[in-house]
Amino acid sequence: MFLKDYFNDIAQAVGSLLSGMRRTGYYFTHHKEIITEQYPDNRATLVLPERFRGEVVMPHNGQNEHRCTGCTACELACPNGTIKIVTKFELNAEGKRKKAVDAFVYHLELCTMCNLCIQACPTDAIKMAQSFEHSVYDRSQLTKILNKPESKLQEGVE
Amino acid sequence: MVEEIGTTDEGDLIINIGPQHPATHGVLHLVITLNGETVRKVEPHLGYIHRSIEKMCESLSYRQFIYSTSRMDYLSSHINNHCCAMTVEKGLQLEVPERAAVIRILMDELTRIASHVLWWGAMAMDIGAFTPFFHAFREREMINDIMEETCGARLTMNYMVPGGVQFDLHPNFHRRVKAFVKQLRNKLPEYDELVTHNAIFKSRTKGVGILSKEDAISYGCSGPTARASGVDCDIRKTYPYEGYEKLQFEQAMSTDGDTYSRYLVRMVEMRQSLSIIEQLIDNIPEGDFQAKTKAVLKLPKGEFYSRVETARGEFGVYIVSEGGTTPYRIKFRSPGFSNLSALDHTVRGQKIGDLVAIMGSFDLVIPDIDR
Numbered sequence: 001m002f003l004k005d006y007f008n009d010i011a012q013a014v015g016s017l018l019s020g021m022r023r024t025g026y027y028f029t030h031h032k033e034i035i036t037e038q039y040p041d042n043r044a045t046l047v048l049p050e051r052f053r054g055e056v057v058m059p060h061n062g063q064n065e066h067r068c069t070g071c072t073a074c075e076l077a078c079p080n081g082t083i084k085i086v087t088k089f090e091l092n093a094e095g096k097r098k099k100a101v102d103a104f105v106y107h108l109e110l111c112t113m114c115n116l117c118i119q120a121c122p123t124d125a126i127k128m129a130q131s132f133e134h135s136v137y138d139r140s141q142l143t144k145i146l147n148k149p150e151s152k153l154q155e156g157v158e
Numbered sequence: 159m160v161e162e163i164g165t166t167d168e169g170d171l172i173i174n175i176g177p178q179h180p181a182t183h184g185v186l187h188l189v190i191t192l193n194g195e196t197v198r199k200v201e202p203h204l205g206y207i208h209r210s211i212e213k214m215c216e217s218l219s220y221r222q223f224i225y226s227t228s229r230m231d232y233l234s235s236h237i238n239n240h241c242c243a244m245t246v247e248k249g250l251q252l253e254v255p256e257r258a259a260v261i262r263i264l265m266d267e268l269t270r271i272a273s274h275v276l277w278w279g280a281m282a283m284d285i286g287a288f289t290p291f292f293h294a295f296r297e298r299e300m301i302n303d304i305m306e307e308t309c310g311a312r313l314t315m316n317y318m319v320p321g322g323v324q325f326d327l328h329p330n331f332h333r334r335v336k337a338f339v340k341q342l343r344n345k346l347p348e349y350d351e352l353v354t355h356n357a358i359f360k361s362r363t364k365g366v367g368i369l370s371k372e373d374a375i376s377y378g379c380s381g382p383t384a385r386a387s388g389v390d391c392d393i394r395k396t397y398p399y400e401g402y403e404k405l406q407f408e409q410a411m412s413t414d415g416d417t418y419s420r421y422l423v424r425m426v427e428m429r430q431s432l433s434i435i436e437q438l439i440d441n442i443p444e445g446d447f448q449a450k451t452k453a454v455l456k457l458p459k460g461e462f463y464s465r466v467e468t469a470r471g472e473f474g475v476y477i478v479s480e481g482g483t484t485p486y487r488i489k490f491r492s493p494g495f496s497n498l499s500a501l502d503h504t505v506r507g508q509k510i511g512d513l514v515a516i517m518g519s520f521d522l523v524i525p526d527i528d529r
């Protein structure tokens with residue numbers, strides 16, 4: 001009786017191993033089912049979903065105009081001080097002094113891609129870009145100024 | 159250290175596993191007292207990844223603090239975020255739109271599956287089988303793609319916000335989830351073939367690391383770890399939230415309390431989660447995905463607590479509010495910490511080779527334990 005159990009056990013063990021090996025063998029011979037992505041090589045064809053959050057950017061239109069009024073809502077919404085808005089006063093068309101953004105400083109190295117700033121912005125001045133390869137040689141290169149030099153506030157944005 | 163060595167007997171050996179060791183799945187440091195091959199004591203040392211998240215949250219507003227909980231149990235980040243959002247909603251007495259509630263459950267269950275699938279691969283690897291890890295990542299990748307498309311990130315989504323969810327579902331969501339459910343249903347028998355029925359796996363796990371029901375309760379274990387010992391502690395069943403009470407699913411249970419039954423409980427849970435998704439995916443109600451909230455959230459003075467079932471067990475958020483825009487105090491109840499505290503008791507008297515298997519079956523995520 002004992003001997004029978006003993007050999008039964010062995011037979012079952014070998015059976016279970018073989019069924020596992022059959023699975024492995026199946027994938028070994030079916031190359032179509034391989035799903036590995038050949039990342040750096042497939043960079044040209046790599047498409048990221050449009051909602052993917054990689055970096056905060058400020059879109060500018062053809063006349064080098066952005067939509068940021070310098071209201072600092074995004075700065076307040078950010079949980080870790082990634083955004084610093086430097087404002088200046090400008091004279092508008094009627095000669096009134098008006099607050100405008102001087103520099104939109106964005107510390108990519110602090111950003112957690114939480115999307116809170118984008119949701120807080122009343123004028124949709126910033127959005128998320130899909131870039132994700134952010135490695136640089138020096139940390140200071142990650143501090144960016146998002147409004148382009150000489151850029152202005154777009155007409156009609158309050 | 160001196161004190162620990164003082165308590166050992168003649169001939170005992172003290173070894174360190176971690177803080178940098180692949181078997182501990184993170185920066186956990188175990189000081190193990192061995193007598194021959196038998197484990198006499200295991201002492202987990204924490205603190206290597208402590209970021210004082212609870213303290214940080216005190217200076218963040220009720221919208222901002224949620225993102226940091228994704229960095230605790232990063233494999234259940236949706237569920238952690240969900241619990242935070244629920245607690246804030248409790249304070250604001252905010253009703254979540256029906257559509258948002260269903261989306262939340264769908265995301266929670268997808269996260270649970272992703273977490274269990276990854277655990278399955280890691281558990282097999284702890285025991286010495288390398289291939290299942292790749293099989294696991296194939297299925298997990300599908301979930302990550304779904305998350306990426308709808309929530310905008312793969313791991314730290316910050317998708318649940320007070321009042322609902324950040325974005326509406328992506329148009330592809332329905333089709334992709336259907337494809338995923340079909341795929342995983344097809345592959346689960348394959349998982350069983352590779353690992354569950356494997357003779358070596360069984361003999362390494364059956365009867366090893368038994369945690370009795372009484373001990374599971376007294377150590378405060380929760381989740382699959384406790385359910386494998388016969389404690390019915392699934393928060394989704396016992397204290398349903400967000401409409402779980404309307405769904406048909408079973409609490410995965412076992413009574414043996416050994417490593418193998420902890421394994422089986424999670425395998426059953428994956429199938430249960432699939433069936434929850436199947437029940438909901440064709441019945442997502444129309445409507446808003448976010449309730450209207452004020453720009454600045456202020457919780458009334460008081461204390462608020464809510465809890466959810468993450469992939470690892472009971473997660474709770476406790477907020478004390480003084481009526482301002484930031485919490486006075488936040489406490490997170492993380493499942494991993496209580497589960498880890500039962501480890502010492504479970505491995506005493508076992509062989510050192512089984513320690514890693516037992517630890518794997520506890521499904522520890524270190525940033526969740528040490529926040």
Ligand code: SF4
Nearest residue numbers: 078111112114115117
């Ligand atoms: S995504 Fe989040 S962390 Fe990054 S800048 Fe915006 S609010 Fe700050």
Ligand code: SF4
Nearest residue numbers: 068069071072074121
């Ligand atoms: S980006 Fe938007 S929220 Fe931030 S300062 Fe400019 S307008 Fe205000």
